[in-house]
Amino acid sequence: MLNRLGRLLAVPVLVVLALVAQPAGPALAAVETLTVDMTAYGGTPTYRASGFIYGISQNGATPSASLQSQIKVKVLRAGGSQIGCPNGGYVNGGYTARWNFIKAYYARAKATGARFSLLLSGMWGSDGVCTVPRWPGDSGNWTEYTNFVNQLIADAKANGMTGSDVRWDLWNEPNIFFWGRTQAQYLEMIRRGTQLVRAAIPGAVLEGPSYAGVPTSGNSWWTTYLDYVKANNVVPNIMSWHDLPGDPATDAANLSGMLSSRGITISGTSVNEYGAFGDEQQPGPSAWYIARLERCNCDGARANWGMVGQTPSLYDTFGWLVTANANQPMGQWWVYKRYADQTGQRTKITASSSHDGTVFQDSSARKSIAVLGAKAGGAQGAIDVRYTGIPSWLVTSGSVNVLVERLPSTNAYVSAPTVVSNARVTVTSSAITVPISWTNAKDAYAITLTP
Structure with missing residues (x-):
């Protein structure tokens, strides 16, 4: 204030x-x-806008930890997307490769003072590229999903990932192709997943719904979601959405009204993808997004399309802050550096x-x-x-x-x-x-x- x-x-x-x-x-x-x-x-200062989805090599080695530390990155968000495609992820028998990646990213986050946002949809195999032969709860069968979440919980416990520095993001962009079934089936998955995580890890921080778009009272997907999570006592700790494009300050105000009218209380908000590819991932718009995130006290994670300029991969460039392969700062990296200098x-x-x-x-x-x-x-x-x-x-x-x-x-x-x-x-x-x-x-x- x-x-x-x-x-x-x-x-x-x-x-x-x-x-x-x-x-x-x-x-x-x-x-x-x-x-x-x-x-x-x-x-x-909290440097809350300095967050990223992917952007680091799969082994967590590049770009350098120094380039990350200098801009005071506060969150890394990832789930092993694209690894092993077209048949990657748990649903395709490719869980181990993606879990090894998670360990590398978490180690990088921990070493540089960042939180880690564990993206379960990526671990399942839903990443917009891989084949997804089955979705959680298909034909009313939840056994595979339950086993999947329990496997993640066991591995998280074994690797010390049970603190508040880990956020459990149960699914990415469930309103578009990252979720291939009905909203009702998604909501049942959220209920089951939330209950499993909270029962196994007291104090676990859950984030969602990571919606592809902005919250508005006229959006029936959002109103259905909010009514459901309240009625079933599975409200996430952090409410999240994507501004691609959008205005975090305006969107957060809209969400606040939607939550208030339902008597829903959360501990924070996160625009866990912001800044679409192209003109939005340039210095001027980057600084504007940082300012808007600061205005709403929203956490932020810069989007990473893995295709800007057709050269960088998902596992490179910090979401187009540094050059591909050479990993040298570009103009937009300096925006985050001056932000970190404040x-x-x-x-x-x-x-x-x-x-x-x-x-x-x-x-x-x-x-x-x-x-x-x-x-x-x-x-x-x-x-x-x-x-x-x-x-x-x-x-x-x-x-x-x-x-x-x-x-x-x-x-x-x-x-x-x-x-x-x-x-x-x-x-x-x-x-x-x-x-x-x-x-x-x-x-x-x-x-x-x-x-």
Whole structure:
């Protein structure tokens, strides 16, 4: 929650910042304005948006643990998809290969301080690529499914995977081809699976339904699901869905209303796939999604289609953050790096129609970092970032140092962000305005304030 501290002394005065490598000429009127109120802040960083589905090699070795640790990844989500296809997974007698993969991913998560989201549909063999000869509960027979879940539980226990650092995600995208039967059969599976896991592992964290789309009150699949899980006492701890595309902040608000009207309480929400392939997996939209996830306090896992540019596989690139095979940072990796660099207290930022950002201020480090982006197809041109209520600890002799970096859109190695400007700016009435010539909505920007 943001805390209101103090008030502004006067209307902020526009301060124009000379931008390096920008053409000379009159300043253009701002297309959009973002406003940062530095008197309103509260809450330490959780880096909740730094999560990924797959993106690491099957043995958990590459990309390097350093590339992962530097961006403070908080969740890895996987279930062995595509291993052994067309006949992979438990239902095809290919359980062992996928379980060995799970162990490698869990070890990587544990070593780097991330949670692991265990995707049971992948372990079964339903991954959109493999043959699925049978589905749980076919012809009313639940024996195979029960044996499957019990096998997973036994292996999880044997490998120390019984804590809150493991989330049990019972099925992926059950409203589309990842589930080949009726919703009623799916719901019975959820009931049985949830009861088995909770009985065997007290305190187990369950996540679902990982719906392919966003929650709305007019969606009969969602309303049927919510009514069922409440009536059968199998509400997941974490409610999840996919924004491909979507707006996490809007979607979370819609879900909150749906839950409230039913008296359902959960411990959190997760957009466990966000950012569709193409333009959405570029720096600008990545930063926008991070900002929207921060707004709703939703956990997030970046989508991984295993086909961006037709080169990366499912087990490569961190969902298109690093180059295929070479594993070098691209522009979007630097978005997550600057997000990871944020410390202190989350600070209020008012979004524009297509731009948003995440801002933190740290009085101990005497630094404030903002990471800014535009949703796919967002406005291009002159964007003003207006800071108000700048605290005294950021000001030296009436000015503040402003570093503006561009995190470029490119599907190639980026050794470091591009420094657009690094200059002192006079603070007037506790305010400054930082203009950005945002000529490509796929780019992201970082602004760092220091005394």
